[in-house]
Amino acid sequence: MSAAARPRFAYVPPPELGDAAIRRVPVAIVGAGPVGLTAAAEFASLGRETVLLDEDDTVSVGSRAICWSKRTLEVFDRIGVADRIAGKGVVWNRGRLFHGDREVYAFDLLPEPGHRRPAFVNLQQYHVEDFLIDRVAELGRTDIRWRSRVTAVEQLADGAARLTVETPDGVYRLDADCVLAADGVRSAVRRAMQLDFKGRVFEDRFLIADVTMKAGFPSERWFWFDPPFHSGRSVLLHRQADDVFRIDFQLPAAADPDEERKPENVLPRLRQMLGPEVDFALEWVSVYSFTCRRMKKFRHGPVFFVGDSAHVVSPFGARGGNGGIQDVDNLCWKLDLVLSGAAPDGLLDSYDDERIPAADENILNSTRSTDFMTPKSAVSEDFRAAALELAARLPFARQLVNSGRLSLPHVYRATPLSTRDAEAWDGGPEPGAAAIDAPVRDNAGLAWLLERTGGRFTLLWFADEAPAVPTFANLEALRPRVDLVTVVRRGAPDAAAVVDPDGTAFRRWSAVDGTAYLLRPDQHVAARWRWPSIDDVTKALQRASGSAVAEGGLRSAGG
Amino acid sequence: MADLITEPNLPDPDGFYDRLIRAHHGLDDAASRRMNARLVLLLANHIGDPEAIGQALAIARGEPGEASTRTP
Incomplete structure (x- = not known):
């Protein structure tokens, strides 16, 4: 803009x-x-x-x-x-990776439907x-x-x-x-x-440009190592809304940022990348150094x-x-x-x-992505070249190629707010993990499970049949602080229950009849059980709200 | 005799790569080459299996399946 x-x-x-x-x-x-x-x-x-x-x-x-x-x-x-x-933006799931003049591999970030x-x-x-x-x-x-x-x-x-x-x-x-x-x-x-703000500042600089063009690039993330149009360095291309493309060029460590951001220096780089026919306009340009710092x-x-x-x-x-x-x-x-x-x-x-x-x-x-993109010695350049060469053919080497590890929600594993699992679990979101979406049916039609959670604590209860399970009634006492949502395999949805029509929600949550999850207002899992008592839920709620919980019995959590 | 594993097998690929590069920190090129050579010998001994080592040599040398024809 x-x-x-x-x-x-x-x-x-x-x-x-x-x-x-x-x-x-x-x-x-x-x-x-x-x-x-x-x-x-x-x-x-x-x-x-x-x-x-x-x-x-x-x-x-x-x-x-x-x-x-x-x-x-x-x-x-x-x-x-x-x-x-989402309506204005560009949806993408696919990333493609190039080395020199050839494609090494492509990856799909969300390979399953139903989100x-x-x-x-x-x-x-x-x-x-x-x-x-x-x-x-x-x-x-x-x-x-x-x-x-x-x-x-x-x-x-x-x-x-x-x-x-x-x-x-x-x-x-x-x-x-x-x-x-x-x-x-x-x-x-x-x-x-x-206050302090410490960490690592890398020598490497990147030039970033917003470019408006009508070009045939699909809605994918394209990353080049050592492309013919920018020899020896890396380039990233992303498509944005309004036919604006974002292009990031790695610069030599010695590059002068004030010189590099001048249009007379940026435009030839773009021309070389895009070719002589593409009609483009430069909208914004900036140069930054890589830094990793925190308080x-x-x-x-x-x-x-x-x-x-x-x-x-x-x-x-x-x-x-x-x-x-x-x-x-x-x-x-x-x-x-x-x-x-x-x-x-x-x-x-x-x-x-x-x-x-x-x-x-x-x-x-x-930091690891930056290190991979900007090898600091001959031997690290050799290893990177070897990984890229092998990656074209062998799946194991694709895991070593690092053009950025894309953001996934952090799992709060060491938090004092979680109640540790007391039973054995095979899958499903662990305590501290973010809730997982699934398509469900509610009394208005097709809906998403996540729509029913968040903002308040939610007890997500999985049951085979629509009628509430016996202990469910006891949870009424928690209502002022906790929303109750039942996910049922069969039956009709109502105000409190959604139906899992094809078993996706049960599968993703590793649920059986009686499984329950206590979700925090930020939709992260606070606790989960195969068949909780009211006491279990009350204690987990206390813990997730930052209150000390009296320990005792095998089911209470450790640190 | 087993086939060389070329599917992902490292539990933490980024962590491994980081360790590998860090292990070379502070070495000059000659010292790095020697370190890599020692590393290959150590890992080859750990693998042991001649079939797997033969496949690894062929892939590292050139294209899979073509190594035997490339012997000078």
Whole structure:
């Protein structure tokens, strides 16, 4: 999107300006990028009001984050924006890999049908932000304040945070019980608090360009090692909406970023790649270095760092934007419970317990991809060439070729919120894993299992027949805190039961008659059983809400 | 006598590759070549099976099934 075409959002002078009293709000979000906007929409969906501060008054320049993963789309479903994003975006499941002038192999990311969302949808970040801004306005509980720059953060004696906010009309202060710092890799909040941001900065640089063209490239991810048009380096091509293509060129370590981003240097590279006949226009260009860094802790008292402010990875795994969305998806329900008094403050520490390992997984994968793409010695070049040569013919070598390991939802294996399996399981989502979708029938017709979950705790109960199993009635006591959804093999759907017409849901969840899963509001598994008692469910719910659980008996979980 | 396994068999391919490259850190080219040679001998001894080793040699040398015709 050209700078001129970007929407401008109206700045309104905040009512607090010139007011001696300092207003206090439960939640302030800093940064209206995809991560901050998703947080605002999640809070609004949970019925909670927020103040969202952004230093600018428009959407991102250039495509930036473009690959939205299945898990992110499922979160977007919950906040009611996925249809618009998937409708505008480019759906792709297939990646192709080239070495020199030949194709080495192709891979399919979502080989099975029966999921509402595909492996990935490509859509420029500015469109995603635009749609999220519309959705946040529709949902109504977000006070978005444009041209509002946070310049200082102070922690108050009672545990809240005091923000200093600079606007075109002056400075004011705002107190918040909690702050989400979603203000990106150069986070003003992180710098104001003088917090660390350590990791590895690679010498390698990439040139990224948004190019508009009517070209015959299919909706696939194409990756080249050492192509004829960019000898010795790597190139990635992605299709986005509006006939815009995103092309990433690896540059020599010694390249001068200011020179490289000049159109007179970019255009010949593109011409060489696309050939003499293709009519294209350069829309946006940028040069960046690979970096993998994270903060030591993401929670600092009332301030929570989410997305790039907390951790940054090299691209080629779609792990930046999607990782940030999963951060806020992990955090918002916890904050909502704690702010409403339904859970202890300690639940918020599990944000670090769960999202730091997730960030480390992203950084590990991203670092390995970067190392593969940019061999640092003759011997690592030899190994890479050998892997690529063998990969054309032998399946084992394809696993060694690394053009990016694409984002999958992190499994929270070491979390204190999960109840350890007491029975033997062969498949199904383990405690800490994200829920798995399946097509079902509800009383309105065809539906998706995931639509019935999320936002609140859900007990997913699998039964052969529609009539509720005997212990089901006992679970009525949990209703104020837990939604009950029954998946039945046979019978008619009703308000509480969905039908699994072909056994897909039972199979994916490794379920038999009586199997139950307790899902958290973020649709991750908290506990599962073959036939739970009310006591089992109550304890698992307590644990997943951050409360200490009295141990005792074989079925209680360990650490 | 067994066929060479060419289907995926490494439990953590990225982890293996990372270890392999790291193991060469700090070595010059000659030292890296010697390390690779020792590695081949060690792994060949571990495999043991002459049939599997023969197939591996043929594939590594050139195209599968063509190695015997390429003997100088």
